Amino acid sequence: MILEEFKLKGNVAILSGHGQSWLTHLSAALAQAGANVVVTGPGKEDLENAAGEVRRLGRNVLAIPLHSNSSREIDAVTGQVIDQFGRVDILVNSHNLRFGKPFLEVSEEEWRRVLEANLISVARSCKAIGQQMVKQRSGTIINIVSGAGERGLPNGVAYCSSMGGVIQLTRALAMEWARENVRVNAVGIGWMGNGIQEGAKDPILSYIPARRRGEPEDITSLVVFLASQASSYVTGHVYYVDGGVMARG
Amino acid sequence: MILERFNLDGKVAIVTGGGTNLGKAMSHALARAGADVVVAGRTRGTIEETTSEVRRMGHRSIAITTDVTDSRQVDDLILRTLNEFKKVDILVNNAGVARGIEPSPRDPIPKEPGPIWEWTDDMWRKGIDTNLTSVFYCCRAVSKHMVERKSGKVINISSAAGLRAARSLLTYCSAKAGVIMFTKTLALTWARYNIQVNCIAPGIFRTPEADPGVVQAQASSIPMGRCGEPHEVGPLAVFLSSEASNYITGECFVIDGARFVGYAPADYAPVIPLED
Numbered sequence: 001m002i003l004e005e006f007k008l009k010g011n012v013a014i015l016s017g018h019g020q021s022w023l024t025h026l027s028a029a030l031a032q033a034g035a036n037v038v039v040t041g042p043g044k045e046d047l048e049n050a051a052g053e054v055r056r057l058g059r060n061v062l063a064i065p066l067h068s069n070s071s072r073e074i075d076a077v078t079g080q081v082i083d084q085f086g087r088v089d090i091l092v093n094s095h096n097l098r099f100g101k102p103f104l105e106v107s108e109e110e111w112r113r114v115l116e117a118n119l120i121s122v123a124r125s126c127k128a129i130g131q132q133m134v135k136q137r138s139g140t141i142i143n144i145v146s147g148a149g150e151r152g153l154p155n156g157v158a159y160c161s162s163m164g165g166v167i168q169l170t171r172a173l174a175m176e177w178a179r180e181n182v183r184v185n186a187v188g189i190g191w192m193g194n195g196i197q198e199g200a201k202d203p204i205l206s207y208i209p210a211r212r213r214g215e216p217e218d219i220t221s222l223v224v225f226l227a228s229q230a231s232s233y234v235t236g237h238v239y240y241v242d243g244g245v246m247a248r249g
Numbered sequence: 250m251i252l253e254r255f256n257l258d259g260k261v262a263i264v265t266g267g268g269t270n271l272g273k274a275m276s277h278a279l280a281r282a283g284a285d286v287v288v289a290g291r292t293r294g295t296i297e298e299t300t301s302e303v304r305r306m307g308h309r310s311i312a313i314t315t316d317v318t319d320s321r322q323v324d325d326l327i328l329r330t331l332n333e334f335k336k337v338d339i340l341v342n343n344a345g346v347a348r349g350i351e352p353s354p355r356d357p358i359p360k361e362p363g364p365i366w367e368w369t370d371d372m373w374r375k376g377i378d379t380n381l382t383s384v385f386y387c388c389r390a391v392s393k394h395m396v397e398r399k400s401g402k403v404i405n406i407s408s409a410a411g412l413r414a415a416r417s418l419l420t421y422c423s424a425k426a427g428v429i430m431f432t433k434t435l436a437l438t439w440a441r442y443n444i445q446v447n448c449i450a451p452g453i454f455r456t457p458e459a460d461p462g463v464v465q466a467q468a469s470s471i472p473m474g475r476c477g478e479p480h481e482v483g484p485l486a487v488f489l490s491s492e493a494s495n496y497i498t499g500e501c502f503v504i505d506g507a508r509f510v511g512y513a514p515a516d517y518a519p520v521i522p523l524e525d
Contacts, residue, residue: 001283002252005484032251171510176518178472178507190496209440214496221254221493230484233452233477236510237503244440247433247499 005230009034012085013227014077015050016040016125017094017144018069018117022216026092027061028053029220030227035090036060038081042067060085069121074128081129087136090227091129093122094144097162100155111158118162123169126184130173133182142226143170143186144219147242150188167238174236183235185226190214190242210243254493258283261334262490263326265317265387266344268295270456271406271482275341276303278483279490284339285309287330291316309334317344317383318375320390327390337394339490342387342428343406345380347421354462357470360417376420381427388435388446401444402490405432407501409452409509425450429501436499445498447489452505454479472515473506 013035015026027037027050036059039050047063054061062084064077081088097117099110122143133139148156149163167186174184191204193213205211222241225231240246262279266272267288273295276286280303288303288310290296296312303310311333315326330337349361361368361376384405395401410418411425429448436446453467454477468475485504488494503509 001258001281002255003278003282003484003487006252006255029251174507175472175511175515178515179474209437210496210498211441218496221251221488222497224251225484225488225493228484230488231504233473233481233506234485234502234504235473236507239497239502240500241494241497243496244436244498247436 003230005232006224006228007034008090008224008228011035011089011227012038012081012087013090013092014038014040014081014088014129015092015094016074016129017092018042018096022219023047023094024050024053025216025220026094026223027051028057029224030090030092031057031059031061033224033228034059035227036085038062038064038077040064040066040077042069069124071124071128074124078128078132082132088129088132089139091125091133091139091141092144092223092227093125093141095121096144096146099159100153101158102155103157106158114158114162115165118159119165119169122166126169126173130177130182134177134180137181139181140183140227140231141173141185142223143184144223145186145188145238147188147190147240147246150238150246170238171236178235183231185231185234185236186238187219187222187226188238188240188242188246189219190240190245207248208243208245209248212243214241214243255487255491256283257339257487257491260284260338260490261287261330261336262339262341263287263289263330263337263391264341264343265289265315265383267299268292271451271454271479272341272343273299274479274483275343275486277306278480278487279339279341280306280308280310281483282487282491283308284490285334287326287334288312289315289317289326290344317386318378320386323383323386324390327387327394331394336398337391338400339402339404340387340391341404341406341486341490342384344383345406345424347418348376352460352463352467354460354466357463357466358415358418361419361421363417365419373420377424377427380421380424381431384428384431395444396439396442399443402494403435403444403446404486404489405446405448407432407448407450409450409503409505411450412501412503413509432501433499440498445489445494447494447497447499448501449482449485449489450501450503450505451482452477452503452508454482470515471506471508472511475506477504477506
């Protein structure tokens with residue numbers, strides 16, 4: 001039997017992000033749980049795939065391509081969503097610009113790009129869409145971050161800082177909006193299965209206690225949990241889904 | 250479909266301390282999600298009450314009187330469960346207690362009776378035994394069964410007090426911190442056997458017998474402005490018991506309305522403009 005608390009019946013979810021391969025999985029998961037879904041992002045093809053999946057499941061969908069990720073564009077998204085659905089219940093931010101370079105070689109421009117893509121864009125999206133949630137006095141925000149936001153990585157100074165920034169954004173905003181009944185949490189993901197060619201030796205695998213990399217399905221059920229009433233007393237926390245990496249030494 | 254992953258049909262769960270408060274709420278939620286529930290606890294009356302509530306939901310349930318600080322009774326709990334149900338899929342180690350001075354509206358956090366130089370060895374041992382050693386006993390008793398089946402979910406109930414200190418709550422905080430590290434270590438040890446071990450760290454939850462003045466004083470310290478209701482921890486226990494969490498292990502899930510997130514009192518919000 002499925003607890004009613006997990007169901008997202010009639011909820012409106014917005015997905016905002018770039019650089020993630022699981023946009024379609026995430027849209028499908030939220031739709032399967034009962035939500036209507038708004039997908040936004042730069043990749044036209046990704047948006048179409050995700051929208052098609054939601055439609056196939058019989059939910060309403062809105063696909064909004066973003067070009068610059070500017071606050072004007074995001075504000076326009078909020079307007080469009082309110083016009084269409086009248087409300088917004090769930091925001092999932094999944095911004096991941098991957099970057100690795102020795103610290104001494106990182107230019108100011110690269111710093112700016114990484115912080116802009118991974119941190120400031122999340123703040124912008126929380127502001128534009130969270131504004132509506134505060135007005136409604138209900139909503140839940142889920143920021144997807146890498147475990148590198150909590151731990152260090154050589155060549156990862158800029159990337160780790162950007163992800164750590166999102167974790168702190170999550171905690172501070174959760175404190176600020178707790179009385180507004182808007183919950184803010186993060187999903188910390190481990191080493192995902194993308195980017196490794198079949199047959200090639202995986203340098204990370206033996207580091208992961210579960211001895212496998214994460215798959216989109218591993219992430220989506222935690223997102224649904226945090227998006228739903230099942231987590232009504234959870235705010236300000238990072239929940240990791242990483243096969244045990246954060247527990248190990 | 251994704252919601253199916255939260256289903257516990259056909260699973261067998263043991264909940265220690267299942268007669269009251271969070272243990273009772275988790276027993277209810279596990280049963281609502283489809284599990285049969287063995288309810289363990291010291292007090293016959295309360296665990297039997299939970300058992301009959303689970304049965305009314307259409308699931309099998311038995312009450313087994315157990316003092317979790319006695320390893321023979323714990324071994325017996327697992328044996329009797331295996332005799333009756335043939336397997337254990339889910340173990341929720343919830344039994345535990347903070348003993349001492351009751352909270353008051355002026356000081357809403359419970360205390361262990363001080364001063365520390367008056368504490369007996371026995372007081373210390375009791376706190377550690379009830380809250381930490383009991384988790385070891387239960388895990389040890391179920392370990393061979395789960396490892397041989399290469400399947401299982403263990404959920405240890407720690408506390409936000411295992412992450413953040415509370416004045417004069419020495420054994421409780423120490424033991425609950427121990428539960429978190431026990432969880433992580435066991436998770437790593439059992440990852441290769443497909444057994445996930447996680448813990449839940451609840452913040453301040455309302456109990457039925459709580460003094461309304463205390464509840465109000467506690468609520469004002471919590472950013473969400475209220476104490477947790479016991480039923481709100483149920484779905485988290487279901488999530489961690491289900492295949493939806495198969496890639497999650499060694500984690501500590503704080504559920505506290507942001508009570509232990511902050512850096513200052515919940516209502517402190519300084520406005521500091523940037524200087525030119």
